[in-house]
């Protein structure tokens with residue numbers, strides 16, 4: 001039997017590292033449909049899952065991929081699907097079912113240029129708001145964003161863990177460049193923590209499928225055939241899981257789907273700070289854009305400009321409080337992202353006019369040139385002084 | 386002639402009496418939402434009798450439904466039950482069945498759910514021969530949304546979106562199921578309750594993708610609109626036109642105006658299920674590990690994972 005955790009130092013691209021992260025975290029079912037630039041995840045995991053007792057299913061589309069992932073989770077497995085823009089759009093329907101039925105699983109989007117078929121082989125970060133709001137109705141999301149193959153591995157493990165802790169689908173919003181670039185990936189089994197699915201807190205008969213604990217998360221999840229006779233529905237339901245179609249039940253259920261995330265926000269939010277101590281202008285960025293931004297930061301520091309960087313590893317829930325705190329002590333923020341203005345809107349909302357917010361848009365197809373980001377930094381310095 | 390479904394006479398309503406199959410029902414969810422005269426109650430009852438005869442319990446079976454009047458069946462069965470999205474029951478069930486190979490996964494859904502929005506999932510699950518039983522309640526229309534025509538509506542029938550009569554050719558469901566690869570295909574009407582139950586028993590027993598079509602009255606949205614009448618009239622209408630032909634060519638199963646309604650067992654054949662094929666192709670050759678619940682054989686170990694090492698330095 002091959003190792004679940006492929007200990008050692010490897011040379012992997014982000015997609016492969018993501019697949020290894022999934023296997024390491026205990027993924028036993030992958031349902032997906034081929035799409036560039038995601039296919040290397042499916043290819044890797046199709047090879048790996050049979051080695052560790054898991055099953056790979058190539059579905060007929062991304063609608064069924066998402067649905068089968070949820071089915072796999074209710075069958076007691078850790079399950080994942082992965083796609084890119086067009087497939088992500090098709091997954092929205094059953095992503096909503098996963099949110100409503102509080103089904104732990106992982107959904108990976110290796111973002112490429114859109115809209116529509118867009119740029120199949122080229123990078124973008126244009127699905128960040130779709131990740132937040134893409135399925136109909138109100139719900140909360142957790143989206144992790146890796147900047148390197150190493151992080152693609154680590155954040156995929158983390159996504160599986162958060163899926164169990166929060167009992168919901170967790171998104172990994174990578175991008176084509178992170179997915180396709182090869183780098184060193186160090187896998188240290190000692191450093192990997194794995195959260196297992198919580199068993200029901202009560203025996204059948206007493207157990208309520210959707211009775212939240214103090215942390216607002218349902219208390220354990222039985223698998224098919226465990227004797228709990230669960231009823232799982234996408235309709236608005238009470239704590240037994242039974243459909244109850246009225247405003248009162250809606251009010252009890254739907255705000256909790258968001259509040260359970262807020263309740264765990266300190267446990268979820270993760271970011272990396274670079275040179276923030278003396279910074280007068282801060283680059284706020286994520287994913288591959290953080291790599292260009294780091295180049296810009298170095299160029300700016302060479303010029304004597306006090307620039308720092310806040311790299312978001314979790315974009316949703318958005319760490320508004322962190323931005324709010326920083327806004328009081330810096331002149332401005334520069335927000336490079338490979339879209340025409342998505343996460344910058346959240347930055348503006350958090351900063352609330354207390355500092356300059358300069359977006360560095362890019363329609364996708366390539367990554368930012370550090371010089372472009374540097375010019376934006378210089379503009380903010382000019383405006384702030 | 387139209388007969389009205391009569392309300393139960395006062396005083397004849399039995400209080401505090403349980404149905405022999407109550408243990409399979411979530412009695413705390415009754416009364417159900419289905420109309421009087423609807424065929425859904427009969428299908429559900431046949432299903433519970435089938436479970437009973439097979440001695441299956443909540444540890445053995447899971448129900449997956451899509452959306453529609455039929456889709457509500459999952460919510461009334463006292464088993465692990467999953468009421469998913471419109472058309473996606475089979476896709477969800479595919480994940481569930483593969484995750485729990487030792488359980489019986491049953492999809493109960495409507496003709497619109499399974500063959501319009503969910504048609505692609507149906508043919509692919511049949512092609513893969515995923516181990517599941519699909520029970521389709523064919524009432525020739527989208528019942529829940531108010532009687533629009535759908536993929537099984539006969540030519541000429543009226544629906545709320547076919548005010549002048551339907552002009553699209555309907556699917557012949559047994560033919561579609563058979564040509565997609567189902568290993569068991571049967572059609573009965575809800576009047577043939579015993580035969581329908583027996584077909585369910587066969588479908589539940591045979592490994593692989595098994596399919597039972599239950600032709601059912603929907604007096605509210607189909608029977609009345611098409612001047613067939615109430616539930617009983619519609620039942621009689623189908624049964625009068627039914628011809629039992631076991632082993633019939635599924636191509637004869639077209640429900641065209643003027644045709645007989647061919648009912649019976651169309652297909653019963655064997656071929657490896659999705660997981661059996663998976664095991665033969667991958668596990669046996671590579672000596673990899675069987676997924677949990679897939680047979681009792683010991684986990685086979687292997688020293689060689691050369692295919693993987695190639696990619697990892």
Ligand SMILES: Cc1ncc(C[n+]2csc(CCOP(=O)(O)OP(=O)(O)O)c2C)c(N)n1
Pocket residue numbers: 452453454455456471494495496497498499522524526527528529530535
């Ligand atoms: C994506 C989506 N589209 C449309 C609907 C609305 N809808 C609910 S039930 C239904 C039709 C159900 O018809 P069928 O499967 O034949 O079931 P029946 O009610 O006849 O038993 C439709 C179109 C929906 N719920 N979801």
Ligand code: SF4
Pocket residue numbers: 418419420422423424425454455524528529602603604605606607
């Ligand atoms: S609308 Fe038709 S299918 Fe739905 S419950 Fe009423 S009779 Fe049955």
Ligand SMILES: [Mg+2]
Pocket residue numbers: 453495496497522523524525526527528
């Ligand atoms: Mg119908």
